[in-house]
Amino acid sequence: MIFRLMKIEVKKVFKRKSIYVIWGLMLLFCFVNSFLYFRDYDDEGRYLYSKEEDINEEIKALEEEKEKVQNTNATTIIKTKIELLKLKKKFSKDSWQYAKINDYLYDAVYEKNIRSEDNAALERYQKLLVKFKNNDYLYFLKQDRDNITNQIKEIKKEILASDEDLFLERELKQKEETLKVLNFRIKNHIREDTGYLNQALVCYVQAREEMQEGKKNTYQERIHYQELKKEKKINEFILKSRVNYQKENTVNALIFGIMNDYEFFFVVILLMVSAMMICDEYQTGTFKFLLIKPVSRFIIILSKYFTSLLILGFSVLLVFCFQFILGGIFFGLDSLNLGVIVYDYGLDKVLVLHVFLAFFYSFLAKLPFYLMIGLICLLLGVLTTSTVTSMMIPLMLAIFSPFMLDVAVSHQLYWMKYLPNFTWRFSDYLFASSSKLEGLGFQFSCIWYSIYFVILFFFLVKLFQRRDIQNV
Amino acid sequence: MLVLECRNVFKKIGHHVIVSDLSFSLNEGDILGFIGPNGAGKTTSIKMMVGLQSLSGGSIKIFGYDIRKDFTKAIRQVGAIVENPDMYMYLTGYENLKIAASFYQIDASRIDEVVRMVGLEGRIHEKVKNYSLGMRQRLGIAASILHHPKLLILDEPLNGLDPEGIRELKDILLRLAHEDKMAIIVSSHILSELESFCNRVCIFSRGHVLKNATIEEIKKITEKEVYQLEVSSTKLDSILSSYLVIDEAHIELSSTKENIVNILKALLLNDVLVYEVKKKVLGLEDVFLKVMEASHDF
Secondary structure (H helix, E strand, O other): OHHHHHHHHHHHHHOOHHHHHHHHHHHHHHHHHHHHHHHHEOOOOOEOOOOOOOHHHHHHHHHHHHHHOOOHHHHHHHHHHHHHHHHHOOOOOOOHHHHHHHHHHHHHHHHHHHOOOOHHHHHHHHHHHHHHHOOOHHHHHHHHHHHHHHHHHHHHHHHHHOOOOHHHHHHHHHHHHHHHHHHHHHHHOOOOOOOHHHHHHHHHHHHHHHHHHOOOOOHHHHHHHHHHHHHHHHHHHHHHHOOOOOOOOOHHHHHHOHHHHOHHHHHHHHHHHHHHHHHHHHHHOHHHHHHOOOOOHHHHHHHHHHHHHHHHHHHHHHHHHHHHHHHHHHHOOHHHHOOEEEEEOOOOEEEEEOHHHHHHHHHHHHHHHHHHHHHHHHHHHHHHOOHHHHHHHHHHHHHHHHHHHHHHHHOOOHHHHHOHHHHOOHHHHHHHOOOOOOOOOHHHHHHHHHHHHHHHHHHHHHHHHHOOOOOO | OEEEEEEEEEEEEOOEEEEEEEEEEEEOOOEEEEEOOOOOOHHHHHHHHOOOOOOOEEEEEEOOEEOOOOHHHHHOOEEEEOOOOOOOOOOEHHHHHHHHHOOOOOOHHHHHHHHHHOOOOOOOOOEHHHOOHHHHHHHHHHHHHOOOOOEEEEEOOOOOOOHHHHHHHHHHHHHHHHOOOOEEEEEOOOHHHHHOOOOEEEEEEOOEEEEEEEHHHHHHHHHHHEEEEEEOOOOOOOOOOOOEEOOOOEEEEEOOHHHHHHHHHHHHHOOOOEEEEEEOOOOHHHHHHHHHHHHHHO
């Protein structure tokens, strides 16, 4: 009987115009999202419209400054800066030349300008410029490496000459780290551009440095350390595999992000359907039509609950299919073979999962949240028969949960971990990760979530069974 | 065969008694009229019978099944319209009937049959929101008789129906009661309409059942009691202790058949001429008002 009732409920939902309006909006958002990724990102996954420096404005400002300055050296510095900016304009903002022009050419340009009579300085500048323009980044990296090597030698000499100098030892350590990175760059041909390999290397180095300095005394410090470990491992994996797993304009990224990107729509659909199935029936009197049929009220409310979840599942599937098709059209389906990477905090390992499996995990992790808000909505619907109340309270809970969690963390309000909207956050524990709030763990959430769920479900059933249909 | 048995049914909300000590039974083929003003407890009683409201006391049994303990078994034999024929407005009439049919083993031919029976053939595939109240009543009746219930409960089914619709509905109900042996409860404010097809009535007032009797019983009582006289003068206080002046030539009084002769003698002896003596046939409405008056006195 429950399946027959669910079939009836589904038919009724599919006859409502409002559900098509929200599905239409959701799919429109889906299209706009995919289209913007297609329009605004290049093949490497870089955003095309990131804020650019206004070089012309900088040149204009420097020229004005130059006219005011009398000192020869200062004039030369400004002239050098202007020359470099003019040169910079010729390179793409994503190129290593754009990022490193000052580091690699400043000295040569300055020398050329200050010693305008000196041919050696001019020749040196021209030689460097050719290499710079010819994309010979290895030459510059090797130059950097030689400089750092020499600096290391010097520091070592100074350390030998002096007694224990902590400052020098620290500097030596930093230089040695820099040397390692440079050697890695040279060996793996990683330019200092905006490409994913450079990004991964920068993030990797940054995470490793922070980890070396990081403390692990408090819970928050330990959580931060875990995040650094994740950052390091993921970027290390990208550097080793040389695959741009974090590229956002792929069908993989679009599908993997569905449960987060479309959460608002899913919540609204679930609440709308739940409220519609309870409050509308009470308000229009059609519950009488249903409740005088030979079915127990328990089965009726259960069928309504399952139907709301079924419609949610259908909505997720709808977005999944639509996103898959749009992703395929805009970006191709090649990325499906690559999979997505996730960091397993428990194993301290990066896992490569098929995007469908990763999507399924993220859906499962979110399911307790949807089960609970659907239940709360039905309970409020039976209690108040008001569509607004039964939709708005769970919606507010869903929207403000992340902010409430931040407040709890920043003000150390540990008692808040007992709130139902904190215990439903199972996606926080996906791949053995931890919650930001101390004491809120997977086991704790399982226990308290189950308690809340059983209590609310019990109340819902009892209330629905005992509720009289009032006279109009 | 006993279809419905209500015994000492009691309903209280807070301190307010909605229905008190409702007891009656209903056999196959009976058509019982529920009569009473608004707030008398008719709808609440009906809601308790179909499980839409809980009982504060007493018991309701349908074919021996207690509505509280064996709800699904009890309600399986019941078809009902409670308050209004509340159907899904965004669905067509046919879709509504299909939903109702899906709770029982009913095929499409039965749906067509009831649609024909209530005369909705031409409009059944239109959305219910486009129906008039009368059409919705017909659809509600179709939905409630779809599964051949043994007990049909209709709360104000005549609302919104035109005279032709009322006549058709009466025919349908009489046929269901006589041919299918269906027990029927009908509540209505149109008392004169109930009179023509109910064989029993329950008169409700302020949560109490004031009268529960067959139509014949009620008619018998009233036929014996009320006489209408055309007289030369209506100032009869010195002769009669209780009478009602209808107009300047007519009075009404209650009396037994034997005593009316004595009253006539007394009038004539006091020079009051009596032109006509008529035994008044009371309708259900008169009985209702009379019972209500008595209850107020009480």
